[in-house]
Amino acid sequence: MKASTQRVLRAICNIYGLMLLAYPDDFRSKYGREMLLALRNRAHDVLEGGSGSDLFAFVVHVSGDWMITALKENAMTGTLVSRLRWIAALPLAIVAADAAPRLSGYFIQDIRQAWIVAYFIAFFMAAVFITVGVCVVPTRRDAVARIALAVVVVLALTLMTIGALNRASPAFLLGACGLLGGGLAYLPWRLHSFKPARE
Amino acid sequence: MLPLTPAVFHILLALADGERHGYAIMRDVSHDTNGALRLGPGTLYGCLNRMLAAGLVEESDERPDPELDDERRRYYRITAIGLKTVRAEAQRLSTAVAAARSRRLLGRASS
Numbered sequence: 001m002k003a004s005t006q007r008v009l010r011a012i013c014n015i016y017g018l019m020l021l022a023y024p025d026d027f028r029s030k031y032g033r034e035m036l037l038a039l040r041n042r043a044h045d046v047l048e049g050g051s052g053s054d055l056f057a058f059v060v061h062v063s064g065d066w067m068i069t070a071l072k073e074n075a076m077t078g079t080l081v082s083r084l085r086w087i088a089a090l091p092l093a094i095v096a097a098d099a100a101p102r103l104s105g106y107f108i109q110d111i112r113q114a115w116i117v118a119y120f121i122a123f124f125m126a127a128v129f130i131t132v133g134v135c136v137v138p139t140r141r142d143a144v145a146r147i148a149l150a151v152v153v154v155l156a157l158t159l160m161t162i163g164a165l166n167r168a169s170p171a172f173l174l175g176a177c178g179l180l181g182g183g184l185a186y187l188p189w190r191l192h193s194f195k196p197a198r199e
Numbered sequence: 200m201l202p203l204t205p206a207v208f209h210i211l212l213a214l215a216d217g218e219r220h221g222y223a224i225m226r227d228v229s230h231d232t233n234g235a236l237r238l239g240p241g242t243l244y245g246c247l248n249r250m251l252a253a254g255l256v257e258e259s260d261e262r263p264d265p266e267l268d269d270e271r272r273r274y275y276r277i278t279a280i281g282l283k284t285v286r287a288e289a290q291r292l293s294t295a296v297a298a299a300r301s302r303r304l305l306g307r308a309s310s
Contacts, residue, residue, distance in 0.1 A: 023241075031248065034221050034273055035240035041222040042240075065239025073245055 005047050012043045016062070022070040024077045152182035200253070203288045205236055206246050211255060211277060211285035218259045218276035221247070247275060255281035 016039050020032045039062065046058045156178030163172025203211070206228075213219055213227035225238050238246075250256045259274040277285070299305045 027244075027248065031244040035244050037272065038221040038225060038240045038243065042225065061237060062239055065241045069239070069241025069245050073241075 009040070009043055009047055012059075013040050016066075019066050019070075022066070023073050026077065027073050149182055152178055156182065200284055201288055201291060203284065204246075206238060206242055207250060207255075208285065208288050209236055210238075210243070210246055210250065211281055211288075214256060214275060214277040215282065215285060218274045220272040220274050224275070250281070251275075253280075254278055255284055 013036060017036060020028055020035065023032070043058065046054050050058070156175040159171050159175030159178065161175075163169060163175060209228040209231060210224055212231060213224045216227075219227065221240070221243055225240075225243055229237050247256065251258070255278060256275045257278050259276045296305065
């Protein structure tokens with residue numbers, strides 16, 4: 001095998017070794033080494049006997065396979081859900097951090113209109129994300145979901161109250177968006193977790 | 200358990216001939232399907248993981264030729280349940296093919 005081919009093979013194996021980190025720890029420790037070995041063999045065959053287009057097809061195939069199966073394995077072990085929960089919590093944390101100074105005296109009227117619309121959407125999305133994100137936690141989901149929903153509702157109601165007291169319609173609307181977002185996210189989960197009584 | 204996914208069916212089919220390591224299974228599946236089904240490492244080992252749990256395959260301690268083979272490789276072989284399952288799936292597919300043939304959707308099988 002040529003030195004240049006060996007370099008390409010080594011590069012492919014190194015990249016795939018990093019890609020394996022996307023799989024759950026248990027799966028990776030059990031099959032990671034073998035997966036790398038199988039990929040090395042396949043890459044070797046493609047580099048030895050295939051053309052440039054074969055190598056491209058191989059890279060596309062392996063990338064697609066990795067993307068789908070890493071998601072699938074993570075979803076099956078619950079790792080994806082747990083990671084999504086934290087990703088979902090991020091928008092609410094950002095909005096909450098931003099909402100705190102507003103609640104202590106800054107009013108939305110002074111801010112440009114486009115930014116206000118973006119803020120409404122962000123709050124709406126945050127309410128949806130946080131509620132959906134924590135609702136899908138397999139264990140203790142009732143408790144976690146209720147806490148998340150309570151956070152959304154308290155924030156939304158506070159904004160609505162301040163908006164109403166100060167006759168600041170953007171603050172009121174922002175709170176309403178959060179309430180609507182939380183409600184929209186909560187209802188499907190509630191319906192999903194509802195178990196009809198046995199006849 | 201039936202119907203099996205194409206990947207699981209073809210992995211069992213490859214193992215029906217004897218024990219194989221991962222890359223040999225990948226090659227056999229590609230060969231059996233004329234390249235229509237190419238298993239990536241993620242798909243192959245994901246399926247093998249679930250097939251091991253379901254008792255369709257098992258790991259083999261023996262190696263066909265330890266001198267020539269890589270020690271790191273694990274070999275897999277089909278179990279009695281796996282063989283029964285692949286037979287049932289093959290029968291199911293054969294019935295479907297016969298139905299398609301009777302409706303002239305397929306040509307006659309070449310002997």
